[in-house]
Amino acid sequence: MxxxxxxxxxxxxxxxxxxxxxxxxxxxxxxxxxxxxxxxxxxxxxxxxxxxxxxxxxxxxxxxxxxxxxxxxxxxxxxxxxxxxxxxxxxxxxxxxxxxxxxxxxxxxxxxxxxxxxxRRTHRGAFVDVMIPRNFADALSAEAQAEGVRLTPVRSESGKRVLAALTRAAQEVQAYDRAFSLEVLRWARPPGTTRGDGVPADAYPLRPDHTEPDFAQRDYSRDHLWGYDRLPSATRPSAPGLVAVMSTVGDTREEWLRAGEALQRVLLFASAHGVRAAFHTQALELYHLREFIRQEMLEGEYPQMIMRLGVTAEDAGTxxxxxxxxxxxxx
Missing domain, CATH: 3.40.109.10 (NADH Oxidase)
Structure with missing residues (x-):
């Protein structure tokens, strides 16, 4: 007992x-x-x-x-x-x-x-040029399916370009919206912070990485020289990694919770094999862009997360x- x-x-x-x-x-x-x-x-x-x-x-x-x-x-x-x-x-x-x-x-x-x-750590940059095998992508999808959620690897180059373009467009719109920008800055933490939440300065590169196609990242430093720097001899990563979209049949509060359960299951499985994820939620925060992705790319399922998965040499802070x-x- x-x-x-x-x-x-x-x-x-x-x-x-x-x-x-x-x-x-x-x-x-x-x-x-x-x-x-x-x-x-x-x-x-x-x-x-x-x-x-x-x-x-x-x-x-x-x-x-x-x-x-x-x-x-x-x-x-x-x-x-x-x-x-x-x-x-x-x-x-x-x-x-x-x-x-x-x-x-x-x-x-x-x-x-x-x-x-x-x-497990969230990555906020490009990945090294290591291909994620198709069978590993299928294994990630199986982890999500175990929680009743779909994870769809985006295999076509045109599909990746579309998602990258939508991410950049959403990032541009949000960057010029003062309320959006201030909300991001509210959760940016300077070096040496004593806070236990938000995005620390050692969680993203000092100079933003660019991938091809280019997926925009949030600007947490905003004119500050924050972020980790790489050694001058280090090759700057440029690979986008495996692009994938997590989706649900409906869009209820319960399905949002289940999407979170599936997301964490996928992330832990990936981490166990040396793979990390970068998240891109910008396009999903603008109604018309999210609807475009739902109708044109997911056969009516609701996108809950856009992510890239790959291998990185950095150990980001948290x-x-x-x-x-x-x-x-x-x-």
């Missing part, structure tokens, strides 16, 4: 894993409540991007990734995670509850994914808030 202290230790360990999930601009838009053997995962709506993400779609994808980390940690610790998404219509900020179920024995795949939770800021325990 499990003691209260054992349950508390297991649940807190799972929450420690949850906070390592990726989130848009590293906003970490979540909080956790613990009551006995149940964890409530809540949206921290004060961290939602008001102009970039008015509907909260990206916020829920971020929280879904945290849910996946939490359930993965519980399974690795030997407990069957009992997950209930959107459990209470009267409490819209309560996005999921996870309770400890019966004992399970984690398989090697589960342990492999769990081992990457704190190692930040995380302490548990004391995100967790509330029942006395």
């Amino acid at each position: 499990r003691t209260a202290e054992e349950i508390r230790r297991v649940v807190r360990t799972a929450v420690e894993a949850a906070v390592w999930a990726p989130s848009v601009h590293n906003t970490q838009p979540w909080s956790f409540s613990i009551t006995g053997d149940e964890v409530g995962i809540h949206a921290d709506v004060d961290r939602r991007l008001q102009f970039q993400d008015p509907a909260g779609r990206e916020m829920l994808i971020s929280v879904g990734a945290a849910v996946f980390n939490l359930t993965l940690a519980l399974a690795t610790l030997g407990y069957d995670p009992l997950v209930h998404l959107l459990p209470d219509p009267d409490r819209p900020a309560l996005l999921a509850t996870v309770r400890l179920g019966g004992p399970v024995t984690p398989d090697e795949h589960t342990k492999m994914l769990h081992g990457q939770i704190e190692r 930040l995380r808030r302490p548990l004391s800021e995100v967790i509330e325990e029942d006395a």
Whole structure:
């Protein structure tokens, strides 16, 4: 029989894993409540991007990734995670509850994914010229499908050019919108920051990388000399990597959460094989561009994430808030 202290230790360990999930601009838009053997995962709506993400779609994808980390940690610790998404219509900020179920024995795949939770990093540049094999791309798609979500590798050069052009167009529009620009700058962190959230200065290159076709990146430094620099002898990477689009049949809050779960599963699998991902959400934040991608490129499915995956020599920095800021325990 499990003691209260054992349950508390297991649940807190799972929450420690949850906070390592990726989130848009590293906003970490979540909080956790613990009551006995149940964890409530809540949206921290004060961290939602008001102009970039008015509907909260990206916020829920971020929280879904945290849910996946939490359930993965519980399974690795030997407990069957009992997950209930959107459990209470009267409490819209309560996005999921996870309770400890019966004992399970984690398989090697589960342990492999769990081992990457704190190692996974978001990349914000080009990749070295190492081709991602077709069978590995298919394996990534299978990981997403395990969560009921589609990951479509974009294999045609014309398809890559279209997505790159849409990303650049959206980036240009947002760069000239003062509200969008200030929202990005709000989450940019200077060197030596003591904050535990946002995008740190060592998380992107000092001089923006360019790929062919060129996928625009967010400008977090904005006239500051921030970012990591490469050795003068280092070859500047220029490969876009494997371009892929994650999509769902519908566009509900539950599907946004499931997209986040699938995203994190894909990212952890990729990380275990030395592959990292760069995200491009710009075109999906403008209604008409997102609709164009849905209708013209995805046969009516709703795009939830555009990403590039590849190999990089850099080890980008990251930040995380302490548990004391995100967790509330029942006395």
